Amino acid sequence: MAQQNWKGLFEWSIQQQEGSTDPATRRHITPEDRKWFMEAMQAQTTDIPKRLRDIKGALDDRDDSDAQVGEKLKLLDDLVEIVEQIDYAKDLTHIGGLPTLLGLLGSSHAPVRASAAEVVATCVQNHPPVQQMFLEGGTLPRLLQLLQDPDPTCRxxxxxxxxxxTRHNDAAMDAFRAEGAIDLLLSAARDSDDPRQQRKALQLLREVLRHRPGDVRDAVRAGAVPAIGDAIAGDDAGVREAALALLALMVQHPGVVQALRTTQDDALRKRLKANEQRLQNLDIEDLDAERDQLALTEHIMQKLDEAGGAAPDQAPAAENAVPDSGGQAANAQNEAAAAEEPVRLLGAP
Known part of the structure; x- marks a missing residue:
């Protein structure tokens, strides 16, 4: 059976079909043929539930020595592929996979911690029941610890x-907010030289503010405007676009607009104008790659020149922006009253 392959199996099966060969030369299927066929089929079929249990059992091994790192990383790679199927992500939870992952998030080896976080992300992505299971199982505190990990890949x-x-999950987003999401994300964007980390932090902060627009005031007080200004002046196009998309959302808040228009320091305006001029001077081909940045910059400049702001859902976004999630309606009345008050900026914008 080891020498047989799928191509040979396919050709053999075609030859045995009715009318595909001369009846005089057609060979009768012997018990040995049937056995070979069944073994070939079984060899190419994986029992996924059993594989999940086997992987979990191997990952539960408390041996965290260097010798085991490679094997654990291979198992975690296999696990990511399996749990991309929603049903298997739920099955992993049902067989006790969450405590296993939580333990791996605390591994002494950074690659293992990072791979375990990727498995968590794959399990919960667009899967509300599993999101809830992981939230109730204590995943959030472990991820917040990992967010401050010394290893950039882990972060x-x-x-x-x-x-x-937290995506499209009000309970998870509220829990994240309660743990200081705004300060944590601003720190992640501000205190790292890694453009990928900066971009992801700014994008997630935007989702936090979309979830509860009144939090814009807290973000400004926490120093979001200087952080955004630094990102706009940076060299990475992805970071600039994420910062502009975040600022485009924030300037829908009248208090933010008023604070930005009355502040003595116009560093943010200068950076916006410099970015606008840079984009306008690009060749057509280069501009196509950054056209969203130009639209966002022009929108923000227009809002800053106006007397007030509009509703949060009128802010433009890049083409790949995630649609608004829920959680806004319940807070609308309180936030509407607070929105008219100017926001005091923390430091220079």
Missing amino acids: RKALLALSCL
Whole structure:
């Protein structure tokens, strides 16, 4: 059976079909043929539930030595592929896979921590029941710890998992907010030289503010405007676009607009104008890659020149922006009253 392959099996089966060969030369299927066929089929078929249990059992091994790292990473790679199927993500939870993943998030080896976070992200992505299971199972505190990990890959994977855990999930987003999401994300965007981490942090902060627009005031007080200005002046196009999309959402808040228009320091305006001029001077081919940035910049400049702001859902976004999630209606009345008050900026914008 080892020498047989799928091509040979296919050709053999075609030859045995009715009318495909001369009846005089057609060979009768012997018990040995039937046995070979069944073994070939079974060899190419994986029992996924059994594989899940086997992977979990191997990952439960408390041996965290260097010798085991490679094997654990291979198992985690296999696990990511399996749990991309929603049903298997739920099955992993049912067989006790969550405690296993939580333990791996605390591994002494950074690659293992990062890979475990990727498995978490894959499990909960667009899967509300599993999001709830992971939230109730204590995943959020572990991810918040990983967000401050010394390893940059771990921090990026933590941001990915947090984004997947909170997306379209009010309970998870509220829990994240209660743990200081705004300060944590601003720190992640501000205190790293890694453009991928900066971009992911700014994108997730935008989702936090979309979830509850009144939090814009808290973000401004926490120093979001200087952080956004630094990102707009940076060299990475993805970071600039994420910062502009975030600011485009924030300037829908009248208090933010008023604060930006009355502040003595116009560093943010200068950076916006410099970015606008840079984009306008690009060749057509280069501009196509950054056209969303130009639209966002022009929108923000227009809002800053106006007397007030509009409703939060009128802010433009990049083409790949995630649609608004729920959680806004319940807070609308309180936030509407607060929106008219100017926001005091923390430091220079």
